[in-house]
Amino acid sequence: MADPSSYRPKPGQIPDSPGVYKFRDEHRRVIYVGKAKSLRQRLASYFQDLSHLHPRTASMVTTAASVEWTVVSTEVEALQLEYSWIKEFDPRFNVKYRDDKSYPYLAVTMNEEFPRVQVMRGHKKKGVRYFGPYGHAWAIRDTVDLLLRVFPVRTCSAGVFKNAERTGRPCLLGYIGKCSAPCVERVTPEEHRELAEDFCEFMTGRTGTYIRRIEREMADAAEEMEYEKAARLRDDIEALKKAMEKSAVVLADATDADLIALAEDELEAAVQIFHVRGGRVRGQRGWVTDKVEAVTSGDLVEHALQQLYGEESGDSVPKEVLVPALPDPIEPVQEWLTERRGANVSLRIPQRGDKKALMETVARNAQQSLMLHKTKRASDLTTRSRALEEIAEALELDSAPLRIECYDISHLQGDDVVASMVVFEDGLARKSEYRRFQIKGFEGQDDVRSMHEVLTRRFKRYLADKEKTGELDEEGVIDESNGGANGLTEEDGRPKRFAYPPQLVVVDGGQPQVAAAQRALDELGIDDIAVCGLAKRLEEVWVPGDDDPVILPRTSEGLYLLQRVRDEAHRFAITYQRAKRAKRFKAGPLDAVPGLGDARKQTLIKHFGSVKKLRSATIEQICEVPGIGRKTAEAIVVALAAAAPAPPAVNTATGEIIEEEEPVHTGASNGETEAPVSAGASEERRGQET
Numbered sequence: 001m002a003d004p005s006s007y008r009p010k011p012g013q014i015p016d017s018p019g020v021y022k023f024r025d026e027h028r029r030v031i032y033v034g035k036a037k038s039l040r041q042r043l044a045s046y047f048q049d050l051s052h053l054h055p056r057t058a059s060m061v062t063t064a065a066s067v068e069w070t071v072v073s074t075e076v077e078a079l080q081l082e083y084s085w086i087k088e089f090d091p092r093f094n095v096k097y098r099d100d101k102s103y104p105y106l107a108v109t110m111n112e113e114f115p116r117v118q119v120m121r122g123h124k125k126k127g128v129r130y131f132g133p134y135g136h137a138w139a140i141r142d143t144v145d146l147l148l149r150v151f152p153v154r155t156c157s158a159g160v161f162k163n164a165e166r167t168g169r170p171c172l173l174g175y176i177g178k179c180s181a182p183c184v185e186r187v188t189p190e191e192h193r194e195l196a197e198d199f200c201e202f203m204t205g206r207t208g209t210y211i212r213r214i215e216r217e218m219a220d221a222a223e224e225m226e227y228e229k230a231a232r233l234r235d236d237i238e239a240l241k242k243a244m245e246k247s248a249v250v251l252a253d254a255t256d257a258d259l260i261a262l263a264e265d266e267l268e269a270a271v272q273i274f275h276v277r278g279g280r281v282r283g284q285r286g287w288v289t290d291k292v293e294a295v296t297s298g299d300l301v302e303h304a305l306q307q308l309y310g311e312e313s314g315d316s317v318p319k320e321v322l323v324p325a326l327p328d329p330i331e332p333v334q335e336w337l338t339e340r341r342g343a344n345v346s347l348r349i350p351q352r353g354d355k356k357a358l359m360e361t362v363a364r365n366a367q368q369s370l371m372l373h374k375t376k377r378a379s380d381l382t383t384r385s386r387a388l389e390e391i392a393e394a395l396e397l398d399s400a401p402l403r404i405e406c407y408d409i410s411h412l413q414g415d416d417v418v419a420s421m422v423v424f425e426d427g428l429a430r431k432s433e434y435r436r437f438q439i440k441g442f443e444g445q446d447d448v449r450s451m452h453e454v455l456t457r458r459f460k461r462y463l464a465d466k467e468k469t470g471e472l473d474e475e476g477v478i479d480e481s482n483g484g485a486n487g488l489t490e491e492d493g494r495p496k497r498f499a500y501p502p503q504l505v506v507v508d509g510g511q512p513q514v515a516a517a518q519r520a521l522d523e524l525g526i527d528d529i530a531v532c533g534l535a536k537r538l539e540e541v542w543v544p545g546d547d548d549p550v551i552l553p554r555t556s557e558g559l560y561l562l563q564r565v566r567d568e569a570h571r572f573a574i575t576y577q578r579a580k581r582a583k584r585f586k587a588g589p590l591d592a593v594p595g596l597g598d599a600r601k602q603t604l605i606k607h608f609g610s611v612k613k614l615r616s617a618t619i620e621q622i623c624e625v626p627g628i629g630r631k632t633a634e635a636i637v638v639a640l641a642a643a644a645p646a647p648p649a650v651n652t653a654t655g656e657i658i659e660e661e662e663p664v665h666t667g668a669s670n671g672e673t674e675a676p677v678s679a680g681a682s683e684e685r686r687g688q689e690t
Helices: 039-046 055-063 075-089 137-147 158-167 189-203 207-223 227-245 297-309 331-341 353-379 381-394 447-468 511-523 557-584 598-608 611-615 619-623 630-642 683-689
Strands: 019-024 030-036 066-071 096-099 105-108 117-120 129-131 257-264 268-277 280-290 320-322 346-348 403-412 415-425 435-438 504-508 530-535 540-542 673-676
Touching (some): 019 039, 030 075, 075 297, 257 297, 297 331, 331 346, 435 557, 598 611, 611 630
Antiparallel strands (some): 019 066, 105 129, 403 415, 530 540
């Protein structure tokens, strides 16, 4: 690990001008490329106290052994040079987008004497017109097959074309009218090129012109009683309309635009792009990247634009590019796009209307792509095994943690405090083992005390079940002489409820939450269960008693598994918390008041302390509550009076309306509850509950 001060440039050496810089390691390999409006200010930001840097940035500067820079005239030149160097050196600490598949394009080889229509993949070639990308090659072939009867352009390979020239006989497509057969000189090179240009014009979205022209020709043929020609033109129109139907109209006014959306977490990001031409979605593509540096959404958008248009021809850059976040600064990127297109390009965030609605669709596709990417990684047995081994090695465990339990606390400003317990066995979620906890022993936003209480309750139940089955002797020691068989009391031979212990407990949080979890286990005399915490902001792994976190490599499958376990616990907790909050006022007397939402209901209950006290309040007293007008106060009085014969039960301590709750298992001795997800529930219901 290098000391950044050992290669820090001397004061005054770095120019205060735009440029591009490279960090190299001790073997002179380029590990990071960046650009800056002011090289002096940007590079100075890297040579500060390492504790003030983002962990990934700190890792980069300590890996590097030297830095060098190149001065350019403008920020646009810096953007272009940065892209060139990233493509050339492939630096390990730069964002690298990788296609989640190899996308096929519909290509027209306008650089040949007789242009050919074909499916192409890979790098784009100069002089070739590209349309797409498409999701499948067969979608391109279906479209081309419909269009060839109207635009009979050559589709054969060079070998087939030369053989037809030699024999003087066209291929089958030439005989059935789906090729103009330039190989046997049925059309001149100029006429064939005009057909190819018309094909390209139609594919760019200018469809109305051709359909109207053919409709006029069909009408003229019918008027002159050339019915066979009119019928053929009619079929041509139907073929064009079918080809158009393959892509739905999503934007009016024949808009040409690319829509870019992001879905990201702390470690990875997915990008989805919809190519809209002539108001229709002509193609879709997506990338997934590891976030190896500290990047914002704007930075990810900038990298995506470089990836998307860096090697494209100018006609592939549309007039409008819609993004979820703008690069900072936006001017150089917009100028660079304008140069690539040769005309003005609008780079903006859609705010309303059809474009915003379509952007939401693209964003859903990005989220689905990221989820699918994670699912593929999680479903691989080898990957899961490696993840468990990496966790065991990082935490210095004796064996891989085959059962992992993760806990998270959720509340809304100290109200409706709940906790979740999710279980992963062999690296996969086991939803039938999930548990939910209600926490009412104290008030306020104290995640540490809540975590201690939840772990205490969970493992008290574990010890109690062991004692009931005879696996604990009088001194509280587990008796393993019978292999623990007494605990297998259910029909499937598995332990009941909490009787199955984990090898690893993960808590959502840092040092305080980890210390609370370890303290709970220590108080119960449990010393064979490992504990760690995963802090959200920097994805640091904390273990009890250590002042410094365990830093797993960004490519670590173990870190990925811990993150997925933590995210699942967070999702399960917040879902339960929201359900409780929504249930608080369900079917209550205040529901009859029109326009009175949950926020003002809570304000009323907190102001008066209970529904009973609110019912006895006067209209003037209710009007004193912030946000409550006289008409609303009158409606509240009427609603409470109508509900007076059967008033709801109210918790006098908290002022909450007590609802009939689902059956729950009794918790610890304080009478609180732990609500499990029933193991016998169907998978569909489990998915809804979780």
